[in-house]
Amino acid sequence: MEENRSKEQGASRRSFLTTSGKMLAGAALASTVLAGKSEKAQAYAIDTGYKYALLDPQKVGQIAYENYAKRWCASSVIAGLVNELAAKVGGPWKTYPIDAMRWAHGGFAGWGALCGTLTGAGAVIGLIVPDTDIAEAMTNDLAFYYSSTELPSFTPPKNLIADIESMTIAGTPVCHISVGRFMKKEEVDFLSNERAERCARLAGNIAMEATNMLNEWKKNGKYTPKHKPLFNVLANGITSQNNCTDCHGDNVPNPGNYATITTAEGAECATKPAAGKH
Numbered sequence: 357m358e359e360n361r362s363k364e365q366g367a368s369r370r371s372f373l374t375t376s377g378k379m380l381a382g383a384a385l386a387s388t389v390l391a392g393k394s395e396k397a398q399a400y401a402i403d404t405g406y407k408y409a410l411l412d413p414q415k416v417g418q419i420a421y422e423n424y425a426k427r428w429c430a431s432s433v434i435a436g437l438v439n440e441l442a443a444k445v446g447g448p449w450k451t452y453p454i455d456a457m458r459w460a461h462g463g464f465a466g467w468g469a470l471c472g473t474l475t476g477a478g479a480v481i482g483l484i485v486p487d488t489d490i491a492e493a494m495t496n497d498l499a500f501y502y503s504s505t506e507l508p509s510f511t512p513p514k515n516l517i518a519d520i521e522s523m524t525i526a527g528t529p530v531c532h533i534s535v536g537r538f539m540k541k542e543e544v545d546f547l548s549n550e551r552a553e554r555c556a557r558l559a560g561n562i563a564m565e566a567t568n569m570l571n572e573w574k575k576n577g578k579y580t581p582k583h584k585p586l587f588n589v590l591a592n593g594i595t596s597q598n599n600c601t602d603c604h605g606d607n608v609p610n611p612g613n614y615a616t617i618t619t620a621e622g623a624e625c626a627t628k629p630a631a632g633k634h
């Protein structure tokens with residue numbers, strides 16, 4: 357079982373690399389499209405009045421972890437950052453409505469979409485960082501971290517909900533797949549204490565990683581992206597995660613089928629899926 361799973365993960369990473377190679381034509385198209393739109397889409401400065409001070413990532417992670425049982429994933433990450441900022445910076449942080457995004461738990465009210473830890477971290481990053489492109493670079497890096505790291509590695513001094521053994525690589529920022537991989541490896545159901553403990557620790561990890569990014573930006577006056585912004589759109593030719601085979605199996609559809617329409621056949625091709633049978 358164990359061995360199969362790591363093979364599976366290896367296989368989807370490999371097929372991702374092959375796919376992105378094949379997608380070069382699509383990437384060229386996407387970058388033209390994006391470049392054409394860049395005037396409208398470029399960053400702009402915002403000032404929300406929410407200031408930042410260097411924080412201790414371990415402390416922020418621990419607060420996020422401790423909050424999970426009452427607030428769940430999104431608001432727990434927010435609580436980690438906001439409680440510390442209320443203490444260190446004060447101002448509007450003191451009245452920040454931490455539970456206003458509690459609905460984001462379970463990948464948007466239990467729909468299993470984007471993991472709530474990322475929604476929570478993104479909400480706070482967007483408030484702090486005045487350049488919208490830098491905020492996007494950070495959230496993009498956070499999604500990469502979440503998807504490609506064996507988590508949860510956050511280990512509390514005292515387990516608050518349960519003891520757990522497993523860590524997993526989600527391969528995606530999607531709640532359903534991420535949590536499903538953990539359930540399979542730990543052999544527990546969704547409503548188990550073990551699954552809750554895992555998501556609590558994950559909240560700790562994501563809160564810590566967001567703090568590391570914000571600290572880097574604060575210390576250096578800039579943030580160096582670890583990954584290319586809009587990487588997935590450019591490399592894959594479609595808004596995407598990199599785990600194509602998880603959902604499409606071996607028959608990953610080719611976004612190039614919908615590429616530049618220059619001929620009558622091409623136009624026809626674009627109105628109905630050219631592959632038609634993936």
Ligand code: HEC
Nearest residue numbers: 592594596597598599600602603608609610611629631634
């Ligand atoms: C979380 C699941 C999931 C992942 C991961 C995923 N897809 Fe999809 N994708 C879908 C579903 C569902 C559809 C809709 C298919 C349909 O209705 O026939 C779709 C549709 C598409 C389409 C347009 C329809 C078609 O058949 O041509 C393309 C192109 C595509 N995916 C490419 C990709 C690529 C490339 C990747 C990886 C970079 C990827 N997908 C990852 C679930 C996924």
